[in-house]
Amino acid sequence: xxxxxxxxxxxxxxxxxxLGTGGGGDPYIGKLMALSAIEEYGPITLLDPEExxxxxxxxxxxxxxxxxxxxxKIPSGEEVFKSFSALESYxxxxxxxxxxxxAGGVNSMMPLALAAKLGLPVIDADGMGRAFPELQxxxxxIYDVSATPMVLADEKGNSVLFNTIDNKWTEDLARGxxxxxxxxxxxxxxxxxxxxxxxxxIKNIVTFxxxxxxxxxxxxxxxxxxxxxxxxxxxxxxxxxxxxxxxxRRTEGGFARGTAILEGIDDxxxxxxxxDFQNEHLVCRVNEKVAVSVPDLITVHDAETGYPITxxxxxxxxxxxxxxxxxxxKWRSEKGLSLVGPAYFGYExxxxxxxxxxxxQLKGGN
Amino acid sequence: xxxxxxxxxxxxxxxxxxLGTGGGGDPYIGKLMALSAIEEYGPITLLDPEExxxxxxxxxxxxxxxxxxxxxKIPSGEEVFKSFSALESYxxxxxxxxxxxxAGGVNSMMPLALAAKLGLPVIDADGMGRAFPELQxxxxxIYDVSATPMVLADEKGNSVLFNTIDNKWTEDLARGxxxxxxxxxxxxxxxxxxxxxxxxxIKNIVTFxxxxxxxxxxxxxxxxxxxxxxxxxxxxxxxxxxxxxxxxRRTEGGFARGTAILEGIDDxxxxxxxxDFQNEHLVCRVNEKVAVSVPDLITVHDAETGYPITxxxxxxxxxxxxxxxxxxxKWRSEKGLSLVGPAYFGYExxxxxxxxxxxxQLKGGN
Numbered sequence: 205x206x207x208x209x210x211x212x213x214x215x216x217x218x219x220x221x222x223l224g225t226g227g228g229g230d231p232y233i234g235k236l237m238a239l240s241a242i243e244e245y246g247p248i249t250l251l252d253p254e255e256x257x258x259x260x261x262x263x264x265x266x267x268x269x270x271x272x273x274x275x276x277k278i279p280s281g282e283e284v285f286k287s288f289s290a291l292e293s294y295x296x297x298x299x300x301x302x303x304x305x306x307a308g309g310v311n312s313m314m315p316l317a318l319a320a321k322l323g324l325p326v327i328d329a330d331g332m333g334r335a336f337p338e339l340q341x342x343x344x345x346i347y348d349v350s351a352t353p354m355v356l357a358d359e360k361g362n363s364v365l366f367n368t369i370d371n372k373w374t375e376d377l378a379r380g381x382x383x384x385x386x387x388x389x390x391x392x393x394x395x396x397x398x399x400x401x402x403x404x405x406i407k408n409i410v411t412f413x414x415x416x417x418x419x420x421x422x423x424x425x426x427x428x429x430x431x432x433x434x435x436x437x438x439x440x441x442x443x444x445x446x447x448x449x450x451x452x453r454r455t456e457g458g459f460a461r462g463t464a465i466l467e468g469i470d471d472x473x474x475x476x477x478x479x480d481f482q483n484e485h486l487v488c489r490v491n492e493k494v495a496v497s498v499p500d501l502i503t504v505h506d507a508e509t510g511y512p513i514t515x516x517x518x519x520x521x522x523x524x525x526x527x528x529x530x531x532x533x534k535w536r537s538e539k540g541l542s543l544v545g546p547a548y549f550g551y552e553x554x555x556x557x558x559x560x561x562x563x564x565q566l567k568g569g570n
Numbered sequence: 571x572x573x574x575x576x577x578x579x580x581x582x583x584x585x586x587x588x589l590g591t592g593g594g595g596d597p598y599i600g601k602l603m604a605l606s607a608i609e610e611y612g613p614i615t616l617l618d619p620e621e622x623x624x625x626x627x628x629x630x631x632x633x634x635x636x637x638x639x640x641x642x643k644i645p646s647g648e649e650v651f652k653s654f655s656a657l658e659s660y661x662x663x664x665x666x667x668x669x670x671x672x673a674g675g676v677n678s679m680m681p682l683a684l685a686a687k688l689g690l691p692v693i694d695a696d697g698m699g700r701a702f703p704e705l706q707x708x709x710x711x712i713y714d715v716s717a718t719p720m721v722l723a724d725e726k727g728n729s730v731l732f733n734t735i736d737n738k739w740t741e742d743l744a745r746g747x748x749x750x751x752x753x754x755x756x757x758x759x760x761x762x763x764x765x766x767x768x769x770x771x772i773k774n775i776v777t778f779x780x781x782x783x784x785x786x787x788x789x790x791x792x793x794x795x796x797x798x799x800x801x802x803x804x805x806x807x808x809x810x811x812x813x814x815x816x817x818x819r820r821t822e823g824g825f826a827r828g829t830a831i832l833e834g835i836d837d838x839x840x841x842x843x844x845x846d847f848q849n850e851h852l853v854c855r856v857n858e859k860v861a862v863s864v865p866d867l868i869t870v871h872d873a874e875t876g877y878p879i880t881x882x883x884x885x886x887x888x889x890x891x892x893x894x895x896x897x898x899x900k901w902r903s904e905k906g907l908s909l910v911g912p913a914y915f916g917y918e919x920x921x922x923x924x925x926x927x928x929x930x931q932l933k934g935g936n
Contacts, residue, residue, distance in 0.1 A: 290733075294660075360735055360739075361734075361735040362732075362733070362734045362735055362739050362743065363732075363733045363734075364730055364731070364732050364733070364743060365730070365731040365732075365733075366728075366729075366730050366731075367656075367728065367729045367730070367731075368727075368728045368729075369726055369727045369728055373726075373728050376750050377728065377730060377747055377750050377751070380746040380747060380749070380750045381743055381746060381747065383746070384742050384743050384746045385743075
């Protein structure tokens, strides 16, 4: 158990933007909410998963919807409050802690702000270890944890409680309700007991996120190489550095899809690369060969500062660095890959090969 | 209190098809469900609204969705069973009776089948007195009764509990969920106490529906004029008899919209008429002058037998009779008209004038 300070929140926000792998929503608004909640209610308690009892009810919380809408439709805070009490009365049990379900992007922050407000501890775990676009894409799905009973609420006072036969149905129904409610909602989801969190969760992800942010901040303060610091903390590989020479975007099924084309610079002069995204980066190809694919992390950074660039922030002419980092081992299992592997995202022809092996192959091929 | 026999069900089904005013879904499947439930569980108890206590919890039940999907997606029966118990545990109160929320079309029958199965009585009242396309279009909305908490369930085992700030939000969210769930669902909606049913309900509508069906059956048995019998029981006016010379249909926003053009026959030789519909008939014009509009009932009948023809059943060349009948006085109030008047359906230029007055005007004009 430890307390999260304002500095922790600042570092987690940077780390979460990187784990957003291009999407997940800018943690900025969430950060402001968390900081102001700490200001008002005091520091947030972060619990190691081993510190909760197997029987305790834990309810992750998150924002659902399009990151772009979020900015114009700030949650009132009341909606999650109501969602938690609705779940408590439905389950007939008190909520003992909350946690992020998605460590990447804005959803790193929502549970922190909420925890401060409700006086609940936050468990140092999540279900993605990064950002993903759909709610069934959590490691808990591998362990057959149900997303429901789940409560979804908007800032106007509408709320919906779902009970579904599987987590894909939850995704479809909750996505529809979110669109009807104006594009973003707050959810209390995957109610679990402590034992399920310990078995299915990605442990110490909040601390890991904080370390990423801290690495970048420290490098900046000390004038060290930020990319080197990042590579070390994330076990990351520099996959490409290049200039964006083309980028196209389209909105499809509520997702921001597109492709960016890169022309190599520095060590990659004379080479080309492409980045396919659907909210998050899905596949990075170097000279038309796959170099990294989901569920491994593809992160895009300012080539100088190492700071993350979202898919929305990418612009023609930018000089960027692409890093590939290993995802949790849980995602690399057969069941994990069926949920978030390249094939699920429509890349039937892309076999998942761990980034560290791909990089060896690519280097071996030179 | 009286018992509904199989003959009652047959008569109610015919009456409900007429009160469907062209839409509401064919009561046929519902009738089979109700008949088989009576076969298995015995006759259904119909209670006069005055017979329930003011404190008793009454939960209307219905099918939601496109009538055309319904035929291919027959409910398992379990879904409403589960919905009722979900509502009971949410409200902490036992359901004492069910009732139709929509007397017209298939929703006349769903509560009957359910009541037999659950051993509950049915209250002789509804909230429409006819069929309407959206769930907030009930007389209970005039009295500020909330549609929620409402439970919606599909035949697969998914269920959703809504709590909304108004009944239009319920409509929007439930419609979306119904579409996601494949186009038709079962709902337990507008939970009320007995006092609310007595204040806001359209009383004795089940009995009225049965009388309409009985009038048509008796006329047929006795070789009497079916149209005369119908006019008497419904206070209806023959607005037009004609041949369908043109009909167009389109699906818009999940609704079947369209217009039929009629050329007068018999007494209406040399005249023309049109029928606009959105699931149900909305406006009938004779010689381009409005003759009947929502919320009054526009019903289309086979010119010979008096049997009802749905908007889907209308075909080029058919000889039909259009009848206009008064709706409940509740709908003719200012608040009633704001919910279901011509303007709500997009006819900003059509003033609601009661059918009996329109007919006088039209006759005076000859």
